[in-house]
Amino acid sequence: MSKQTSGKKATGKRTPDARTGGTRTGGRGGGRVPAPATEPAATPADAGGASRAAEVSRRRLLGTVGAAGAAGLVAGGAGGALAAHAAQDPAPTALTSIGATEVAFRKTHATHQAGITTPLQATGHLVAFDLAPDADRKSAAALLRRWSRTAEELMAGRVPDADTGVALDAGPSSLTVTFGLGHSFFGRTGLTKRRPVQLDPLPDFSADALDPQRSNGDLWIQIGADDALVAFHALRALQKDAAGSARLRWQMNGFNRTPGATARPMTARNLMGQIDGTNNPKPSDQDFDERIFVGRDAEQAWMRGGSYAVVRRIRMLLDDWEKRSRHEQEKVIGRRKANGAPLTGGSETTPMRLDATGSDGLPVIPANAHARIAAPASNQGAALLRRPFSYHDGFREDGAPDAGLLFVCWQADPLRAFTQIQRKLDRGDALSPFLRHEASGLFAVPPAAEPGGYVGRPLLEG
Ligand SMILES: C=CC1=C(C)c2cc3[nH]c(cc4nc(cc5[nH]c(cc1n2)c(C)c5CCC(=O)O)C(CCC(=O)O)=C4C)c(C)c3C=C
Numbered sequence: 035m036s037k038q039t040s041g042k043k044a045t046g047k048r049t050p051d052a053r054t055g056g057t058r059t060g061g062r063g064g065g066r067v068p069a070p071a072t073e074p075a076a077t078p079a080d081a082g083g084a085s086r087a088a089e090v091s092r093r094r095l096l097g098t099v100g101a102a103g104a105a106g107l108v109a110g111g112a113g114g115a116l117a118a119h120a121a122q123d124p125a126p127t128a129l130t131s132i133g134a135t136e137v138a139f140r141k142t143h144a145t146h147q148a149g150i151t152t153p154l155q156a157t158g159h160l161v162a163f164d165l166a167p168d169a170d171r172k173s174a175a176a177l178l179r180r181w182s183r184t185a186e187e188l189m190a191g192r193v194p195d196a197d198t199g200v201a202l203d204a205g206p207s208s209l210t211v212t213f214g215l216g217h218s219f220f221g222r223t224g225l226t227k228r229r230p231v232q233l234d235p236l237p238d239f240s241a242d243a244l245d246p247q248r249s250n251g252d253l254w255i256q257i258g259a260d261d262a263l264v265a266f267h268a269l270r271a272l273q274k275d276a277a278g279s280a281r282l283r284w285q286m287n288g289f290n291r292t293p294g295a296t297a298r299p300m301t302a303r304n305l306m307g308q309i310d311g312t313n314n315p316k317p318s319d320q321d322f323d324e325r326i327f328v329g330r331d332a333e334q335a336w337m338r339g340g341s342y343a344v345v346r347r348i349r350m351l352l353d354d355w356e357k358r359s360r361h362e363q364e365k366v367i368g369r370r371k372a373n374g375a376p377l378t379g380g381s382e383t384t385p386m387r388l389d390a391t392g393s394d395g396l397p398v399i400p401a402n403a404h405a406r407i408a409a410p411a412s413n414q415g416a417a418l419l420r421r422p423f424s425y426h427d428g429f430r431e432d433g434a435p436d437a438g439l440l441f442v443c444w445q446a447d448p449l450r451a452f453t454q455i456q457r458k459l460d461r462g463d464a465l466s467p468f469l470r471h472e473a474s475g476l477f478a479v480p481p482a483a484e485p486g487g488y489v490g491r492p493l494l495e496g
């Protein structure tokens with residue numbers, strides 16, 4: 035049963051947030067707007083998801099539960115204790131816009147899951163699960179139902195009754211939870227006939243040094259949030275939901291720039307210091323949907339509106355990279371480090387002039403420059419949406435940093451996008467000598483859950 039002290043869903047007017055593409059809820063922090071002195075009336079607990087959630091708005095509690103109070107909270111008792119605190123507090127402190135920003139688990143007309151076109155968040159967890167040995171289609175369906183319900187609750191900033199308290203003081207913080215299915219999922223659930231050919235294993239590439247234990251998996255979850263505790267909290271909740279049904283196969287933790295760290299919103303930088311993401315397809319492009327999302331005529335109807343995620347853990351040989359001069363580094367990519375502009379001039383958004391030559395007669399953007407080789411013009415128009423996280427897992431035995439990119443890319447057809455481009459890169463990209471592909475996964479990411487449904491239901495119950 036939910037403990038309700040404030041009507042979460044009615045706490046204020048939702049406003050678009052330019053940076054995140056999510057919404058901010060008035061009164062809980064956007065632009066440091068003070069929360070309303072009187073909270074709206076409590077909404078009745080709705081059936082299913084919301085009834086599990088303590089509608090104790092975490093925002094409402096900000097500044098009201100001191101460290102001592104929060105530290106004493108334990109699972110099961112947390113909701114009640116906090117509800118009592120919240121009810122006594124007439125003037126909660128508002129959240130910042132970062133904490134208050136909410137990304138919808140399902141939008142009325144959107145068919146895609148959140149976390150694909152959502153702007154990059156500061157923290158990410160990529161996790162793969164394998165179904166339990168005795169799992170079947172029914173138990174897999176039950177798991178995806180539980181996971182979808184938890185994701186919806188947490189993305190809305192609602193706290194389950196039996197909770198650890200880890201994220202209690204924070205708002206939704208742009209949390210997204212995105213679910214995918216691996217090739218092996220279909221055999222485990224007796225659904226091989228409905229497995230899309232797009233999930234056929236990726237080919238080997240010459241630079242691969244893949245660790246099978248950190249690759250693939252029956253199920254995949256991408257968690258992103260602008261607060262590390264919110265992301266961790268979501269991961270723990272989803273892991274608990276999986277108990278007895280699936281077990282963690284691998285986990286990778288990543289990060290991006292913190293919102294507000296730069297004077298103006300800008301394209302992310304990676305750990306090599308490059309502006310990375312400039313020439314990503316944009317939702318405003320005419321062919322964006324066609325390139326990134328599965329079309330209406332797809333053979334597997336349950337994937338229509340979904341997308342395919344290729345996940346690669348790519349370690350950067352930073353000791354080697356950092357020995358190169360800035361000039362050399364820029365030639366490797368074909369763009370300036372400072373502002374991401376192509377070597378042929380202009381600003382970050384100026385198109386590359388791939389045919390321009392210098393006074394020496396050589397191409398200004400070298401023939402093996404990464405941006406040239408990866409560009410649609412070099413790949414029969416192939417394009418993908420890159421949405422990576424950086425990672426840093428300490429140091430290796432040789433003292434080199436275990437750091438790089440959790441490269442996540444989205445496309446309607448991996449064979450025509452990732453595989454096409456990676457094959458080309460494999461044949462002579464100037465960046466490749468500084469990279470090691472250490473793990474790989476390919477996942478079918480179904481469309482968003484329908485109201486009352488869960489992610490993957492048309493496959494599992496269809
Ligand atoms: C198979 C696809 C790709 C892999 C793997 C990949 C790894 C990788 N890339 C960078 C850094 C940059 N990539 C940039 C552009 C770029 N990269 C790919 C594809 C893969 N990258 C594409 C399709 C593009 C866009 C090309 C274009 O149309 O111009 C850039 C330039 C800026 C930008 O457009 O984002 C950088 C920088 C790293 C560090 C990396 C592996 C760790």
Ligand SMILES: [Fe+2]
Binds near residue numbers: 404408
């Ligand atoms: Fe790239």
